[in-house]
Structures are given as structure tokens and as C-alpha cells.
Amino acid sequence: MSTHDAFELVRDEHIAEVNSQAKLYRHKKTGAEVLSLVNDDENKVFGITFKTPPEDSTGIAHILEHSVLCGSRKYPVKKPFVELIKGSLNTFLNAMTFPDKTAYPVASQNLQDFYNLVDVYLDAVFFPLISEDTFRQEGWHYELEDAAAPLVYKGVVFNEMKGVFSSPDSVMRDISQRSLYPDITYGKSSGGDPKAIPDLSYQQFKRFHEKFYHPSNARAFFSGDDDAGERLSILDAYFSEFDRAPVDAEVQLQPRFNQPRNIVATYAGTKEDGKARDGMVSVNWMIDPPADKTESLSHGLLSYMLAGNPAAPLRKALTDSGLGEGITGGGIGSGLRQPMASFGMKGIDAADAGKVEALILSTLEQIATDGIDKQTVEAALNTFEFSLRENNTGSFPRGMSMMFSALGTWLHGGDPLAPLAFESALTTLKEKAASGHFESEIRRLFLDNMHRTTVTLSADDKQGARDVAAEEARLAKVRARLDVEAIKAVIADTEKLKALQEAVDDPAQLAKIPTLGLADLERTIRTVPIDIGALAGTKLFYHDLPTLGILYLDLGFDLHVLDKGLLPYLPLFGRALMQTGTSKEDFVSLTQRIGRSTGGIAQHRGLSARQNDSGSAAWFFLSGKAVPDKVEEMLAIMGDVLLDARLDNRERFKQMALEEKAGFEARLVPSGNSIVDTRLKSGLTEASWIAEQMGGISYLNFVRDLVKRIDSDWDSVQAALKRIRDTLFNRGRAVVNATADASIWGRAQGEVASFLERLPSGNLALADWSVDFKPRSEGLIIPAQVNYVGKGANLKALGFDLTAASSVAIKFLNTTYLWDKVRVQGGAYGGSSRFDLTSGNFSFLSYRDPNLLKTLDAYDGASKALNAGIGDNDLTRSIIGVIGDMDGYEFPDAKGYSSMWRQLTGTTEALRQQRRDEVLNTSVADFKALAEAVDAVRDKGHVVVLGGEAAITGANGKRPGLLEVTKVL
Known part of the structure; x- marks a missing residue:
């Protein structure tokens, strides 16, 4: 049987929006489905996904995701996944567990490397070794090295999820989701609850793989410029080893609630003296599955209009209320069969949870009744359209973005091609927007939707100790049931696992893992076209690159002109430029204007050590993107932001400071390694010291103090902000960076020059940033x-x-x-x-x-x-x-x-x-x-x-x- 004969072609059509020829196949023998996108993307993507709905919160799907990549039939070594990390040209290599699926995507620009990755992954998912020792290592096991020592739990996923559940935001997300779907798989913790993970047995683990990791339950995806026929040959080589099997992996629909529900819980946190605002509240809804692309796009647009930016009406109402320090939730998600929507606040007094809930509902009612501002609708539509056409996924491979879009419908028996085409849906939404569509949706999805939960969390400074005590008590009970021989067996198992972990793989087996050779590597660097010159007295970098008709513009200002004491203000100063408005328009109007006329304007900072220099490259950037007809307006907005922002807007600035504080505190657990790295290096070099002042623990302490100073000494705070603006925004020590093809830059260059001429000029002296570096433990x-x-x-x-x-x-x-x-x-x-x-x-x-x-x-x-x-x-x-x-x-x-x-x-x-x-x-x-x-x-x-x-x-x-x-x- 030829490869093509092994597959039935179900669909074949061109999707202009993603510039791809899309072919949907079904494997005749097993029923496996394959979506093959052929396009000119050199960053080739493959992914295979299985429906894996868990029945409990033991983390079975998550542990299996880790374990299948720990050796397979063809590659019987301890960690083929790590060997690929070590020796591949991949642009993406990972695996992901979701509430209802497990995905294994890879990407590479090199064709042979791509094929190597695909082969290792296919062998891993279909023929993993998944020994009991692998289960114990990646999932959980009892560890005991000495008969006199206490019994403890160990396991990679077990400790990963302890970290997840140490984050209040993660606890809120978990409880909120489980509260909406108590009767189906979404009511379980797919990652695994550390309290439940030790309930999982190896036998259950094995059965889960046998049931779900089968071609009959698979969705395979390819995208890129590789050969379409070879894709099918590779897949059939694996699929054909199986027979069709019935796999019951459907996610059932959650029956609807008759009335809203309230859940009150706690998280392990610290109660500060005199501080009541250690609570969080989230108002959540279950939404019916979207009927088509128009409805799913409508969900995204509505979420953005309500809470997707600081000027959005629901987000602004919550922020202006003063009830909390930051926002939680962001609208309607797209990852579940029945989508989940959430809006809420963190940093509240838990006693005010009812007030936040009431404010959310009353604001939604007001918006539905009075209508969404037309400027807001226009800005949202333009922002979404720009994003859809640009299709810029950053460091995330574009093909992977398309894969996950397709899976949203494909996984549940829908059309996988529908999510990739947006023209018709966008046109329909534009027409509907003028006739009250989004206002009707607010009423249908939220106000008239009784399938709602309100989750309130508050800090409990004793919960952490209770959790530790409960785990120790559970282990003590296990220990008490073990006789002398059983204890010896646990010690022996511990020693055996450690020995296996320390053992060296057979070099002959390692050599089986496919790899490129040094001869396959390019010897010379990849370069980017650059012209270096000057424009209106400002240093200019220009890059002639194809950009789909978009001008990308970066304006950079050297931070070395600022006194070092001003550096901690920079993150909030940057936000203030974009979120306080100007003398001519409030920040809502400014945000609408940006959305209507550009693909986005954003501020950020660049920081690095310099080559052969003990100093640093430290820059503030204002970056924007626009089509040629909108470049002049984009520059006008940039000018207003830089020179006319309302830095005297005390209340708005305090709101941002509170959000900054709450956001940083929420990042402490999820981003702990980065925070440690920043702190560790802060006493070593100038650039690292600055990074700590603008993004480390020192910055957190600065923001905490700043919140108090805004109330007690606003004049000095405002003076510092104005001093930054008056000193920094000077074209004498600025750079402009333009990326676009020559025809676009030819049209825009004069407009950029005119803009630069409006900026102040002068030769500014560099400030003294000398610091007595003292690293500390x-x-x-x-x-x-x-x-x-x-x-x-x-x-x-x-x-x-x-x-x-x-x-x-x-x-x-x-x-x-x-x-x-x-x-x-x-x-x-x-x-x-x-x-x-x-x-x-x-x-x-x-x-x-x-x-x-x-x-x-x-x-x-x-x-x-x-x-x-x-x-x-x-x-x-x-x-x-x-x-x-x-x-x-x-x-x-x-x-x-x-x-x-x-x-x-x-x-x-x-x-x-x-x-x-x-x-x-x-x-x-x-x-x-x-x-x-x-x-x-x-x-x-x-x-x-x-x-x-x-x-x-x-x-x-x-x-x-x-x-x-x-x-x-």
C-alpha cells in the first residue's frame, strides 16, 4: 500500500488568511486525523495531540506527558528529550498538558533536524518505555535513605505542582475553573493537586497511556515548506502499527446551574500588620461553545473591549473603585469546550468581595443598556484586524499558533479549518457592531447567564504550616503501617532509583538518537541589512526588510542622562506616559486613538552590559507600528505621549503603582528563578544593578514605599517624573530604528524627520552611576x-x-x-x-x-x-x-x-x-x-x-x- 493510499483526503482548500493550502486527511486503518498546511514558512512545525480528559486530580495526564519523553522503543535512553534540547536546531521543543488534551509540538528551520524531532516524538508518544521507575521519578515516590529518617514524597511533577499551588493567582484559577465544571473533567486539576498526586498508582498510569495514546485518538498537524507527501509517509510508518480502536475521550458538557454559586477559600499567605487587603475575588461564567468563527472572534473582541486594556470600561470601573490593587481575569478564554469567562480583583479586603461582584454586574448592566462607546468599538476592531493580518506570533512559531487555533474546534468534532479563516467573520462582526451586537452579547453571556460562580480567597498565614503538617501526618500513617522489612524495601527502592538516575546511558543507544553533523551547520553568521546614518540630527538605523506593508519604528532614549536615583521610577513612568492621557485628551480617548490608527504603541526598556566596557547599554524605547497611511498619525500620538502626558494625574498614578505592586507580588512564585537571578547579579555589574533597581526585590520595596509617598509627598514624586521627561526626551542622545521595505520607508522618512525636529535638542551630560558593588548572600x-x-x-x-x-x-x-x-x-x-x-x-x-x-x-x-x-x-x-x-x-x-x-x-x-x-x-x-x-x-x-x-x-x-x-x- 502506498503512503497516499493509507490516507483518505477529507478536505482540500486554500486558506488565504494564512497563505496555506490546507489538506485534512483521515488514516484509513486507525482513523487518525491529520491537518497538513503547506506554505512558505521556513520555520516548520509538527505537533501530535491526544484527547486526555482526567477523571481525578492526581495529575495523571501531566505525569504521563513528562514520562513518555524519558525513553522509547527506538531510543531506549533515559532522556531523549534532553538529548534533543542539547543537540538540535529546534526553534520550539516541548510538551503541554491542558485540561482536556496533551500536545507534543516541535519546530525547526532545518529540514533534517525537523524530521529528526518528529521521529523521536512519534516514537516517544506511541512506544514509550514508561517503567515504574520513570513514573516514580517524574510523578511521585516515597523516599527514605535511612531507617531513622522521616518518610518524604519526591517527584518532579509533585514538586512542580507544589510550586504552582504556592501562587495565589494559580490557586484562584484552579478553584474558579473547578467551581464552574463540578460534574465533568474540567472540575479536576489536570496538572495535579499535590494532595491528590500520591493517590495515583503505576497501574492507573499505564492504563491511561494504553487508552488515550492511540492513533484513533490522535490529531496530527504539519505546517511549513517541507514536502507534503513525506509528512504522510512519516505518520503512516507509525500509525500502521496499530488497528482502529474505540477511544472514549469526549469531554461531556457541564449541566447548567439554575442559580449562581459562591465559594470562599483561603491560600497560604502572609497577613501584614494593619493590612486587610490580602484577598482576591473572581466572578466567573461558563459560556456555551461558540457556534462558528464569528462567535469565537466576537468573544475575543468583547473581552478586549471590556477589560483588554487599562481604558476598557469594565477594567477602568474596577480600577477607579479603589476596592483593590489589581485586576484578575481577562474575559472569555478559548481553551475549553465550554469556555470560561472571568473578571475580578486582587489586593482587596475579602469583606469587600460582594462590592466587587456587584460593581462588575452593575457595570456590565450599564454598558449593555447605554451601549459601548463607538470609538472603543472602532479601536478594538482595528486592533484585532491589524493583529490578524500581521499574524506576528513573536518567538512562538506561527505554525504552532495555527495548530492550537485549529484544535479549538477539531478536538471536539468540529471543523479544524474554520478557525484559520477570519475574513468573513470579521466582515460580519463589523456589520453587527453597528446594530448593538456586543451589547446584546453582554446580556446573553453574562447578565442573563446564571451559570456563574463568585470565588473569594483570603490569605491564611497558618495554611502553609497546616499543609505541611497534614502531609507529614499522612506520611507518618504510611510509615506506621510499614514493618521492618517494608522499610528496608522503601530504602532499597530509593537506592535503586538513585542508582538508575546516576547510571550512564549506553553510548550505542545514545548514538541512535538522530542528530545533524557539524558539516550541516552554517559557518557564517546570519546578517540583517542595516543602513546607519542620521535623520534630523538623530542617529538612524534602517533595515530594508519585507514587512507586509507595515512600518516598525523604535525611538530610543539613553537613560544615562538620568540621575541614578530616578531609575526605579522608570517602569511606572513608562506606564504613565501611555495611561494618564494628555492635556488634550484623557487616557481613554488616547487609548482609543492608538487602537483606531495603529497596530499598537508600547514603551519598554533595553538593558545590557556593553562589549569591552564596564558600563551598560540602558535605553528607554517607545515603539509603534502602522501602515503607511497612518504613519503621520502614529507619530503625532508618539509626540503627545512623550511631551504632553499628564504626569500630574495623582489618582491614576497611584492606581498604577498599586497594580505594579500587586503584579510583582503575584510573580514572586511563578518567576522566582528570574527574581533570584536578578538579585544575585545586582552586586556584580552596572547593568545588573540597574536591572535590580527597575525589576528586582529592590524595585518591589521602592514601589511599596512609593505607594505611601504618593499620599504623603506627591509633590516630590511628581517632580521626579517631570525631571525624567524633561531630561530624557532629547534627540541629542536619541536613536531611531526603522524596519520596512524601501517603498514604505521612502514614504515615511520625511514624516519621521519632521517628528524628530519637534523634539528638544541639546548635548546632555551623562550622569554619575557609580555604585559600590557589594554582593551578599x-x-x-x-x-x-x-x-x-x-x-x-x-x-x-x-x-x-x-x-x-x-x-x-x-x-x-x-x-x-x-x-x-x-x-x-x-x-x-x-x-x-x-x-x-x-x-x-x-x-x-x-x-x-x-x-x-x-x-x-x-x-x-x-x-x-x-x-x-x-x-x-x-x-x-x-x-x-x-x-x-x-x-x-x-x-x-x-x-x-x-x-x-x-x-x-x-x-x-x-x-x-x-x-x-x-x-x-x-x-x-x-x-x-x-x-x-x-x-x-x-x-x-x-x-x-x-x-x-x-x-x-x-x-x-x-x-x-x-x-x-x-x-x-
């Missing part, structure tokens, strides 16, 4: 059951002058020693090292880590792994992986911005080529050089830990004086 306490453990130093300051080849040694270190010691054996969700060649900063980091001292010991032993040497295959794989990182896929706007940033940091093309050559020529000597540097970090580095009080104080008890302790939350 710190323990930062938050209410969490996991830790984020960092250790680092500046290698240049320690006398090391490493080359770019060190990145290959670090790739190897991260994917072997640290993966094994910190994640596999330690049970953390992640462990890694980072090294910035420009600054010399080096750090070890762990993520959602149950350990502290054990992880530090692992860091201190890292040099042994580097000194042990590396085989030729591992060296080749690691080089390939680093080249893949260097050659990441970028859309034209990102290419233009990256090219500009290289100019601002002094990164010449010659230096880029030198570093590529160093990577390609990496040798064992480079591993030895990094090993010596890592030993210096062991001896002279400092430690920063973000985690629970018991872990941090316990570590100080065992190693007195290790950490200077500070309570963060």
Missing part, C-alpha cells in the same frame, strides 16, 4: 513550599577570560549534570546555569526546588562533570544546540530590533563571527577552562535563595551565617 522569605536557589559570581572579576565556547560547556552542564542532580535526583522542576560572556556574570539557578543545601552542594560539585571530559557525540550535539540558540527564528520586526540592539551594545559583525567560530571549534580544553571558573564560584560565589521560612532558617541552622534573612512577602 541572602535568604528571601515568601510563603511557599518550594525554593529557588541561586549561586553565582562575576568570572571576569575572578580573573577568567572565557570564550564563546564556554556556552557549549554550559549547554552540556545544563543537560547532563544539573538536569540529573537538581531535577531528576533532587526533584526540582528545573536546574540550570547561565553565563553572560559580555558582562562575565555566571549563575546557578533552580526552579520549584524542594531542596536548598542539597542543591548548593550539587552546584559546588559541577566542575567534576566538566573535568570528566566529553565524548565526541556529546560535544557535537552541544555545539549544534548552541548554534540553534544563536540562530533562533525572528520575524522582520524582531530582526530589525536585534540589529539595532547589537549596535547599541557594541556587538560588531566581526565579534559575532568570532564567537560563532569559537563555538564551532569548541574542544575539551574549553570544558576544563569553565571547570576552573566554576570551582572559583564554589569558593568565592555568593548565594541567594527565595523560598519558605522553614527551609531558609533550617539551612542557616545547619550552616550558620549562610544567608542574611529578609521577609519579602
